[in-house]
Amino acid sequence: MISLSRRIADELGVAEKQVTATIELLDEGATVPFIARYRKEVTGSLDDTQLRQLSERLVYLRELEDRRDTILKSIEEQGKLTETLKKDILDAETKTRLEDLYLPYKPKRRTKGQIAIEAGIEPLADALFANRLLDPAAEAEAYINAEAGFADSKAVLDGAKYILMERFAQEADLLAKLRGYLADNGTLLATVMSGKEVEGEKFRDYFEHKEAWSKVPSHRALAMFRGRREGVLSIKVDIEVPEGERHPCESMIAQFFDLRDEGQPADAWLQETVRWTWRIKLQFHLETELLADLRERAEAAAIEVFAANLQDLLLAAPAGQRATIALDPGLRTGVKVAVIDNTGKVVDHGAIYPHAPKNQWDASIAQLAKLAKQYSAELIAIGNGTASRETDKLAGDLIKLHPELGLQKVMVNEAGASVYSASAEAAAEMPDL
Known part of the structure; x- marks a missing residue:
């Protein structure tokens, strides 16, 4: 595995010994300004911009490595660390990718899927996923377990759906594809909460508002977040889909698992499982991520605007305009x-x-x-x-x-x-x- 100093050196286009020397100085408590001004002979004259990038990247990569070690240890203790999974985790280059890979193994509260597994329904879920010629209702009869809360075939099939939904929603590559698609094509939708029209008059511009998530300017985003915080607006990120058409994210999930509706007995049930996966498991999760990203982006832009407005005041000559x-x-x-x-x-x-x-x-x-x-x-x-x-x-x-x-x-x-x-x-x- 490539060393941390080698990786940063390659990214910055400098010698590894320069990076190693700088890391030693940073670890000793030296600041970037101090190193830039007074330790040029040690760093090989790295400039302040390179030093800042090095410092920021060092913090990120060390946090990434710490998290990687924790995740590997956790999965290994569960006895589920395969060579393929280990390689994927070791190759992960971002925290997001790392967390997506860890998702299926992260300790979590007892879910509906877990309850269904404990009731012995997992073989049914596996069978229906693998063989679409099976009749779901007929197959479910053999798994009825009233004592465990699965008193009829409908309850059993719902349990099987939750098992597959949780499995689908924990596929790291699928999550990355859906996240990227929503970021590129998603629309930010704001609507007024029922009965808040008068109280929220100052947010009237956003009572029925929509625009591309990727292009929302900071001032509008922050105004909508304020409206939501005050209980006036509801905000969500979604893809606008013509009535009667399937949500594209549902199609992406079905395509990822090669689930086509060809009229076979289990096809309709599997397509419904795909629909539940998107609407119940993934849509809110990814929407929350995108809204958090938008808030962060908007706040950063707002700070830049305020800083620019303040700059002239702060830079006013204290002794007047004198050479x-x-x-x-x-x-x-x-x-x-x-x-x-x-x-x-x-x-x-x-x-x-x-x-x-x-x-x-x-x-x-x-x-x-x-x-x-x-x-x-x-x-x-x-x-x-x-x-x-x-x-x-x-x-x-x-x-x-x-x-x-x-x-x-x-x-x-x-x-x-x-x-x-x-x-x-x-x-x-x-x-x-």
């Missing part, structure tokens, strides 16, 4: 310099080395004076990190030696600067820096 020279203090690595104009645009950047060991004090003042004059800077902003006092003195000497520049200096809290510098937002805003 500024920003200094990120440092000793051995130098003082980083960035110049922004009065609109906040980065117009220049570089580094000076006024402190030990290079001690280029006068040259640094001269370089800063040149930048201030060139870009009409009015402010010098100094980060309050390592060497901030020494750098503040440098700015003070600059102001004394060049009063004609009219500069002012201010100490700035660096909290969050490193985190931002290694963020996706920074990479998008200033991709070349």
